Amino acid sequence: MSGAANPVTPPDITITADPEKLAEFEQRISDGVLIEPGDWMPDSYRALMLRMAEHHANSEIVGALPEGEWITRAPSMLRKLALTAKVQDEVGHGQMLYRVSQELGKSRDDMLRDLVTGKTKYHNCFNYPCPTWADIAMIQWLIDGAAIMNQKTLADGAYGPYVRTMNRINMEEAFHFKSGEDMVLTLMSGTRGQKSMAQEAFDRWWPIALMFFGPADKPNAEDLPPMKWRMKTERNDSLRQRFVNRFAPAAIDLGLIINVTTKDEHGLVTSATPDEELGLNQSTGNWSYTQPDWDEFWRVIRGNGPCNTQRVALRRLSYEQGAWVRRAIGEGAVAVPPAA
Amino acid sequence: MTMQTMLANPLASIVLMHADDLLMLGHVQSDWTGLAPILEEDIAASSMAQDDLSHALVLYQYLAEEFDLDPDAIAFDRDPADYRCCNLTTVPDEFDWAVSMCKRWLLSTYTKLGLDRLALVDEGDLGDRCARLRDESAIHVAHLGAWMIRLGTGSTESNERMQAALNLLAEEAGMMFEPPDLGFESDEGFCCGRGEMFDEWATLVGATLSEAGLQASFTLPDQAARGGRRGEHAGHFSEQHAEMTEVRRAEPATAW
Amino acid sequence: MSKIREIPLSFDADLPPATPDGRHWVVYTAKRDGAPFKWAGYVDAPDQELALQFAREHYGLDEACVGIICHEHAAATDGPYGLEPLQPGNAEGEDGQDWTVFTLLKRGGNHQTAGTVKAPDADTAIDRATTRFADGKIRSIRVVPNSQVFQTTESELLIWRTHDMTYKLAKGYSKDVRAKWSQFRDEQTYEQYRKEDIARHF
Numbered sequence: 001m002s003g004a005a006n007p008v009t010p011p012d013i014t015i016t017a018d019p020e021k022l023a024e025f026e027q028r029i030s031d032g033v034l035i036e037p038g039d040w041m042p043d044s045y046r047a048l049m050l051r052m053a054e055h056h057a058n059s060e061i062v063g064a065l066p067e068g069e070w071i072t073r074a075p076s077m078l079r080k081l082a083l084t085a086k087v088q089d090e091v092g093h094g095q096m097l098y099r100v101s102q103e104l105g106k107s108r109d110d111m112l113r114d115l116v117t118g119k120t121k122y123h124n125c126f127n128y129p130c131p132t133w134a135d136i137a138m139i140q141w142l143i144d145g146a147a148i149m150n151q152k153t154l155a156d157g158a159y160g161p162y163v164r165t166m167n168r169i170n171m172e173e174a175f176h177f178k179s180g181e182d183m184v185l186t187l188m189s190g191t192r193g194q195k196s197m198a199q200e201a202f203d204r205w206w207p208i209a210l211m212f213f214g215p216a217d218k219p220n221a222e223d224l225p226p227m228k229w230r231m232k233t234e235r236n237d238s239l240r241q242r243f244v245n246r247f248a249p250a251a252i253d254l255g256l257i258i259n260v261t262t263k264d265e266h267g268l269v270t271s272a273t274p275d276e277e278l279g280l281n282q283s284t285g286n287w288s289y290t291q292p293d294w295d296e297f298w299r300v301i302r303g304n305g306p307c308n309t310q311r312v313a314l315r316r317l318s319y320e321q322g323a324w325v326r327r328a329i330g331e332g333a334v335a336v337p338p339a340a
Numbered sequence: 341m342t343m344q345t346m347l348a349n350p351l352a353s354i355v356l357m358h359a360d361d362l363l364m365l366g367h368v369q370s371d372w373t374g375l376a377p378i379l380e381e382d383i384a385a386s387s388m389a390q391d392d393l394s395h396a397l398v399l400y401q402y403l404a405e406e407f408d409l410d411p412d413a414i415a416f417d418r419d420p421a422d423y424r425c426c427n428l429t430t431v432p433d434e435f436d437w438a439v440s441m442c443k444r445w446l447l448s449t450y451t452k453l454g455l456d457r458l459a460l461v462d463e464g465d466l467g468d469r470c471a472r473l474r475d476e477s478a479i480h481v482a483h484l485g486a487w488m489i490r491l492g493t494g495s496t497e498s499n500e501r502m503q504a505a506l507n508l509l510a511e512e513a514g515m516m517f518e519p520p521d522l523g524f525e526s527d528e529g530f531c532c533g534r535g536e537m538f539d540e541w542a543t544l545v546g547a548t549l550s551e552a553g554l555q556a557s558f559t560l561p562d563q564a565a566r567g568g569r570r571g572e573h574a575g576h577f578s579e580q581h582a583e584m585t586e587v588r589r590a591e592p593a594t595a596w
Numbered sequence: 597m598s599k600i601r602e603i604p605l606s607f608d609a610d611l612p613p614a615t616p617d618g619r620h621w622v623v624y625t626a627k628r629d630g631a632p633f634k635w636a637g638y639v640d641a642p643d644q645e646l647a648l649q650f651a652r653e654h655y656g657l658d659e660a661c662v663g664i665i666c667h668e669h670a671a672a673t674d675g676p677y678g679l680e681p682l683q684p685g686n687a688e689g690e691d692g693q694d695w696t697v698f699t700l701l702k703r704g705g706n707h708q709t710a711g712t713v714k715a716p717d718a719d720t721a722i723d724r725a726t727t728r729f730a731d732g733k734i735r736s737i738r739v740v741p742n743s744q745v746f747q748t749t750e751s752e753l754l755i756w757r758t759h760d761m762t763y764k765l766a767k768g769y770s771k772d773v774r775a776k777w778s779q780f781r782d783e784q785t786y787e788q789y790r791k792e793d794i795a796r797h798f
Binding site: 064071073076079080090091092095098133189190191193314317322323326328 | 367380381389390393411436497580595
């Protein structure tokens with residue numbers, strides 16, 4: 001899933017590069033030419049691309065954890081197979097994106113160590129709980145749906161290795177989304193219990209999906225490196241609007257109610273009332289909606305979300321418990337002679 | 341027809357014991373997805389867990405067609421005592437990769453031999469199904485065998501961990517050959533040649549172990565010894581089964 | 597879920613010692629016999645045996661696949677990535693070792709096998725490959741010594757499985773999704789929604 005290197009941290013890197021080369025580089029980008037590893041690029045471009053690819057890779061492998069919780073409880077053979085394959089895809093995407101990051105200059109081991117010690121981040125949406133099976137359906141429908149929209153724009157970016165990886169990844173995201181859509185449709189065609197389970201999960205994930213694209217960009221975003229250098233190609237607000245335009249009418253048709261919610265510190269909904277802002281503006285074709293709670297967004301990103309500690313701890317356990325296997329096949333392993 | 345008819349059918353019980361082994365092997369292993377020691381092997385192990393689940397499904401689908409049942413109902417809705425998986429397949433690995441690896445390798449080697457035999461059965465398309473599964477099972481045996489050797493010989497540390505895992509599992513392994521309780525004691529042939537299959541399995545396993553610098557001795561338990569194949573499961577199986585069916589039971593008899 | 601996901605975890609202050617990355621491999625897959633091998637992704641692995649094993653179980657199972665090759669990243673030499681398509685040169689020769697030639701149709705695209713050339717060194721191999729394979733369309737050439745390209749062999753085990761794998765493909769859900777939507781949306785609205793999926797998202 002996931003993807004979304006959003007929000008790209010605003011660059012604090014001073015551009016110090018040969019002005020002539022920089023001008024040529026920027027001209028290429030505005031001409032739509034893709035950058036390949038052998039090409040000259042400013043150090044700050046390399047650093048920002050690394051940060052973006054590493055964040056994306058981290059998001060994939062942490063993103064495997066919430067859904068992984070439900071593999072053992074999937075309610076049919078098809079769902080069990082599909083969920084395992086889906087979570088496996090996230091690991092595979094992480095593996096590919098770590099390689100893109102390695103080529104930009106950081107070892108995978110360093111990236112994993114920085115992740116499990118909290119030095120680097122991953123996408124905020126994985127810091128929320130997944131208390132029912134219907135959460136799996138909503139994650140794959142809403143969050144993977146959002147991820148596809150975002151990653152399609154990332155595949156229009158300028159860095160060749162990231163673009164080819166993104167194209168490969170997007171091929172698999174279509175399965176995640178379709179499987180999610182099928183699960184949501186099944187629940188909403190099911191028993192009263194299934195419908196209310198779906199509505200409750202929808203209440204949890206709708207605001208997270210809105211936050212998925214990150215807060216509004218600065219007014220001059222097009223002039224700042226992430227957009228100027230085509231590391232991202234569409235504003236967060238614009239992606240969010242496209243998301244609402246697509247998913248709000250679909251949710252309504254399915255019988256889901258789009259609520260404005262409050263949540264407790266565990267990420268569970270404490271109140272839900274229908275979104276009064278919601279409606280289609282016939283002249284623009286855009287749906288209006290209530291913004292998610294951006295204070296909550298910043299609280300969670302700073303490490304105080306419902307599941308931050310748990311997610312990082314499980315990744316760390318995996319890193320520590322697996323060290324002996326990596327040592328055994330790594331270079332310098334002490335070979336034991338076969339038993340007589 | 342009913343579930344009981346299927347359970348009382350001798351050939352079905354052989355098919356079911358392999359299917360249940362594969363279901364539980366895939367069930368336990370798929371839970372590792374995202375948590376294995378190396379990203380590449382995480383993906384590989386998950387692919388094989390999906391194969392195990394898929395193979396179980398192919399066999400359940402055969403039984404479903406034969407006995408007019410729903411494959412998911414066979415997979416999930418039986419009473420725990422009606423599952424025929426052996427104890428080895430459900431031994432919890434306690435998040436120890438060595439246990440996971442050894443268990444999968446011991447069982448996959450066994451399953452491959454079982455499928456070799458079922459591939460020869462002339463009963464509907466069962467033989468064809470099993471021949472295809474057998475070829476895929478061979479992928480697992482090769483992959484896991486290569487890992488047994490790497491981890492057995494990789495470092496002193498990894499050798500010790502693998503040896504400890506084998507020590508834990510060796511005793512349970514023989515019970516893979518427990519016959520389902522349907523009068524097979526007197527019919528070696530129909531139970532796919534219990535003694536002969538054990539010898540073949542022990543030879544294959546022994547060759548890899550010696551290359552891996554690991555040791556284990558296996559014995560074929562007495563026919564009378566009762567375990568998972570006759571529904572006498574260890575306590576952890578009912579926990580695993582309860583977890584596996586938790587969502588399904590919340591709203592029974594509906595689509596998920 | 598497994599107990600490990602539920603129990604509260606605590607850790608020592610220090611991480612275990614670092615475990616350096618394995619060697620980096622580039623993986624290509626062929627969809628059918630005789631088709632070129634196209635770039636599929638990467639694996640880290642200590643040697644070619646594990647690299648191929650890892651590649652089989654990941655990229656070999658993403659989509660139908662009959663063959664896989666891989667080479668170490670360090671074994672490849674990439675020629676310049678042209679802003680314009682490469683034009684054929686006139687370097688020719690039959691001396692030296694065999695090199696596998698990969699071509700790239702566009703920047704940000706995927707390398708794929710084009711054939712082989714003989715050459716004493718990588719630069720000469722690129723020059724000779726440019727003569728043979730640059731047709732005014734490709735943007736770059738990669739060469740790898742044949743001895744450094746490892747392939748799953750015919751005698752080896754199958755890659756793509758024979759059981760039903762549509763559970764991991766979007767097309768495996770299309771029919772059910774359409775049927776289920778029909779309870780909620782009329783055919784025309786659904787069709788419009790589905791087409792937007794394909795046009796804008798998938």
